[in-house]
Amino acid sequence: MKTTFLLSLLMSALLSGAVAADTDLSPYQPLLERQQYRKLQQQLSAVPDFASQPQLQLLHYKTMLSLGEDEALEPLLEAQRKQYPADAELFYLSAANKFNLAQAGSLFSAPGRAKAGLALLQQAIALQPDEIKYQQALVSFYAAAPGIAGGDIDEAHKVAEAIAKKDGVQGVLAKAKVLQQDDVKKALQLLKTAIEQQPQQAELLQSYATLLSQDKQHQQASNYHQQAAALFTEPGKQYESLYQVGRLAAVEGIEPDKGAQALSRFIEFFRDSDHPSYAWALLRLAQIQLKSQNKAAAEQTIAPLLAKEPAQKNLRNELKTFIKQLKG
Numbered sequence: 239m240k241t242t243f244l245l246s247l248l249m250s251a252l253l254s255g256a257v258a259a260d261t262d263l264s265p266y267q268p269l270l271e272r273q274q275y276r277k278l279q280q281q282l283s284a285v286p287d288f289a290s291q292p293q294l295q296l297l298h299y300k301t302m303l304s305l306g307e308d309e310a311l312e313p314l315l316e317a318q319r320k321q322y323p324a325d326a327e328l329f330y331l332s333a334a335n336k337f338n339l340a341q342a343g344s345l346f347s348a349p350g351r352a353k354a355g356l357a358l359l360q361q362a363i364a365l366q367p368d369e370i371k372y373q374q375a376l377v378s379f380y381a382a383a384p385g386i387a388g389g390d391i392d393e394a395h396k397v398a399e400a401i402a403k404k405d406g407v408q409g410v411l412a413k414a415k416v417l418q419q420d421d422v423k424k425a426l427q428l429l430k431t432a433i434e435q436q437p438q439q440a441e442l443l444q445s446y447a448t449l450l451s452q453d454k455q456h457q458q459a460s461n462y463h464q465q466a467a468a469l470f471t472e473p474g475k476q477y478e479s480l481y482q483v484g485r486l487a488a489v490e491g492i493e494p495d496k497g498a499q500a501l502s503r504f505i506e507f508f509r510d511s512d513h514p515s516y517a518w519a520l521l522r523l524a525q526i527q528l529k530s531q532n533k534a535a536a537e538q539t540i541a542p543l544l545a546k547e548p549a550q551k552n553l554r555n556e557l558k559t560f561i562k563q564l565k566g
Contacts, residue, residue: 263297271473273513275301292322299331305512308338326366333359333375340387352387355379370408373401377412381419391419407432407439414445422453440469444479451482456490464496473507480504481515488522491529498526517548521557528564536564 263270269278282288282298289295295318302311315332322328336355340348356379363372377397383389394416402409410432417425429446436442447462463479463486470476480500487497501523508516520539527536540560548554 266297272508273511275304275512296328296331303335303338308335308342311335324365326362326369329358329362329365330372333362349387352383356388370401370405373397374408374412377415381416407436407442411441411445418449422449425449426453438469440466444475456486456492460486460492477504477507481519484519484522488525494526494530498523517543517553521560525560
C-alpha cells in the first residue's frame, strides 16, 4: 500500500488541537507541541480523575498512536467509541490507527483494515461535516490508496470540489493532492497560481515547496520552505518546513549555512522529544558540518546517535555510511 496518505493523516491526527470546549488542555500543550509524548503520558497518568475525562483519554490515545502502540491502542479505541458514539475526533483518531495498522500489516490484512479505517473516517465526517481536516484526510485516502483498499480517484475529485466550495485555500490544497497522483506539473501550476493570488498563505507555500522537491527543483523548494517557516504560527508546521530546508542542504547541497541554522533550531525545539525526524535532523546537521570541514562539530552532533542506536533501519544504514566518511 502507498504510505503517503497514511502518514499525512497520522500526523494531522496527532497534532490536532480539536478538543471539547469544557476541557482545559493548556497545561499539556507545550509537551504536545514539542512531541514529548512519553512525558505527556506520565503527566496524564498522574491525573486523579483521568478515567472520567474522555478528552484527556483521547489525548493519551494520540500519544500512543505517535509512539507506535497501535495494537494496544485498537481495543481501547473500540471500547471508547461504544461509550462516546458521537465524538467525531475519536472516530477520526480511530481511522488513523486503522490506517497505521494497515500500513504495518500483511498484504492480506491491509486492504480490510484500510477499508475499516475509511468507514471510521466517513463516520467522523457524518458526525462533524463542517470539519475540513476530516475531509482533507478523505481526499488523501481516496487519491493515494489502491482500489483494492478503497481508493477512488473520482471520489477524491468530488470531495476536493466540495472542500473548495467551503474554503478556497483548502480547496486548492485538496485539488493539488489529487492532481499530483498523476501529474505533478499540473499540481505545481495550480499551487503557483494560488500563491500569486495569496502569497502569505503558509500552507500553500509549504505544499508547493514539497512538490517542487518531488519534481527535483530543490533550490526553489528550499526557498518556499523558508518562506513558509517564516509565516507559520503553528510550531509543528513551521518546524516541518525548517527540517526540509536542512534536509535539502544536507542531501542536495542547497544553501548549507541556512540549512545548518534551520536544523539547529529544529534540534533545539525538539530536544528530548519523540519526534520521528529528530534523529534524522542530527544526522543531517552532522553531514553539513562534515562537508564544511568541521569534523569536530560533526562528531559532537552525531554522539547521541552513537550512544543509542536508532530504531529506524534506513537511518541506521545511513548512519553507518556517515561514520565511515567521518573516519576517512
